[in-house]
Amino acid sequence: MAAKEFIVAIELGSSKMTGIAGQKNLDGSINVLAVVKEPSSSFIRKGVVYNIDKTAQCLTSIVRKLENQLKTGITQVYVGVGGQSIRGVKNVVSKDLPTETIISQDMVIELMDANRNMTYQDQEILDAAVQEYKVGSQFQLDPVGIQANRLEGHFLNILERKSFYRNLNKCFETANINVAEMYLAPLALADSVLTETEKRSGCALVDIGADTTTVSVYSKNILRHLAVIPLGSNNITKDIATLQMEDSDAERMKLKYGSAYTDNNDIDNDLKYSIDSERQIESRKFIEIVEGRMEEIIENVWYQIPSEYYDKLLGGIILTGGGSNMKNIEKAFINHTHVDKIRIAKSITHTINTTNEEIKAKNGMLNTVLGLLVKGDINCAGSAINPNGDLFSSQKQPVHPTADQRPARQATDTPAGVIRTEAEKQKAEEEKRRQQEEEERIKREEELKKKEEEERIRKENSTWNKLKKGILKFGKSIVEEE
Structure with missing residues (x-):
């Protein structure tokens, strides 16, 4: 029977593109209805679209496969935006006020607008996270109603290269797929795997993907830093492949024998790992290759965490993503960061009802796309599809307004983490x-x-x-x- 209501989310990853459809229940749980994955390494590198046509074809394929499983047309989708070019940059905007001025909401919005109007060479502001406001010599989260002669806003602007942002929008335009909402993937992931206590007390979320590792630092429930490192678990595979083997064999050996940390006393110098039926490699040499690259990734993660938060990560370091499944990864992070509190987020905090084996495995590899699914609140279901694959209606009719149909939304009207699409930006600029x-x-x-x-x-x-x-x-x- 065709589903009448569901949410659809798509994650554009470096190794695979994932589409997922699910229904939300009144108790907050989610029923996953369909999951589709397609390889994407030939046109998406380090989370960035490089080939628009191939990406559009893959998007079309995923939507069609989801529609066939759901027996229902899809009118729009939620999209996660991430990748190597995303980074956080701090900015301060100040305004001098007449003596004994009481700060109003309009003054705060004026500061936010001034920050949003900042220009960065070849960079696009995707989102702006308010850090705090300085009123006189005091820092406040909400300055409205306070008397002062100077107001200062501190912001964390999330930037991406303009060309990459436009390429992503162009892909969906070429594929003729409506975008219900674009969302910053690291923020959607953080909201779905971190607890309120961890965000409030201070923590670092480390998402180890195939080609990139994303570091998000939270304190007092506010995103304080965001950075994407161009290193991931694929780098370990490539290092193993230098031992004169195919990437597929290197990946298999990494999953079977790989360990982020091995005590020197536990290494058997006589032990050898089999590459294939004819070749073997010394276990010590293999261990040194894996640990060497893993150490580089961890050191880069620690380098990205601002020094003022080194002793404020009371919530610890939370690991997720496919790379977090490596054996003894907690021990490796403790050794190199000296943070004793390490947690691996195997799944999101919401209850997921599914028959899909990959989701049931709880290996953290689908946490981001599940987080995007949680963010969705607009029905993506269209008309039912007949057995011949044709819609009963001659044309798909969105049941909710799409980006092109919504009123023009200004930057200050945009919820945290939501990115305005190119169409929304153009419409807002025209308005x-x-x-x-x-x-x-x-x-x-x-x-x-x-x-x-x-x-x-x-x-x-x-x-x-x-x-x-x-x-x-x-x-x-x-x-x-x-």
């Missing part, structure tokens, strides 16, 4: 331009009226006018005397 033109027209009319009034007054006060008035006054006085 802003229209408002500016209307304001300029009203201003011109007011100036014209003012000039006409000034001209009238000037004429009334002119010398000839005064002379004319004098003559009339003199004539009137003579008539009155007669």
Whole structure:
């Protein structure tokens, strides 16, 4: 039976693209209805789209396969945005105020707009996380209602290269797929695997993917730092492959024998691992290769964490992603970071009901796309599909407004983590331009009226006018005397 309501989310990963459809229950749990995966390493590198046509073809294939499983058309999808080019940059915007000014919400919005209007060379602001506001010499999370003569806003701007952002939008446009919402994948992941206590007390979320590792630092429930390292579990596979073997054999050996940490006393110098039926490799050499690359990844992760938070990670380090499944990875992180509290997030915090074996395995590899599914709140289901694969209706009709149909949404109206699509940005810019033109027209009319009034007054006060008035006054006085 065709499902009438469901959410669809798509994650564009470096090794695979994943599409998932699910229904939300009243108790907050999610029923997963369909999961589709396609290899993506030939057109997505380090989480960034490099081939628009191939990416569009893959997106189309995933949507079609989901539709066939669901026996229902898909009108729109939720999309996660991540990849190597994403990074967080701090920015401060200040405003001097008249003495004894009480800060209003409009003043705060003005600071947010000023921050959003910042320009970075070849970079696009995807999102802006408010850190705090400095009112006088004090820091406040909410400055509204406080009296001050200076207001300072501290922001963490999440940037991505403009070309990559446009490529991503172009892929969905080429595939003719409506985007219900674009969401920052690291934020969707953090909201789905971190607890409120971890975010509040301070923690670092480390998502070890195939080609990249994403580091998100939280403190006092606020995102404090975001960085993407161009290293992942595939780098370990490639290092193993240098021992003159195929990547597939290297991946198999990594999964079977790989360990992020091995005590030197536990290494058997006589032990050898089999590459195939004819070749073997010394276990010590294999261990040194795996540990060497793993150590590099961990050191880069620790380097990305701002030094002021080194002693404030009371919630510890939370590991997730496919790379977090490596044996003894907690011990390796403890050795190199000296943070004793390490947790591996095998699944998201929401209850998931599914028959899919990969989700039931709880290996952290689908946490991001499940987090995107949790974020969805607009029905993505269209018309039912008949057995021949044709829709009963001649054309898909979205049951909810898509990005092109929504009212133009300004940056300050956008929820945290949500990224405006290219279409939304263009529509917002057109709306802003229209408002500016209307304001300029009203201003011109007011100036014209003012000039006409000034001209009238000037004429009334002119010398000839005064002379004319004098003559009339003199004539009137003579008539009155007669």
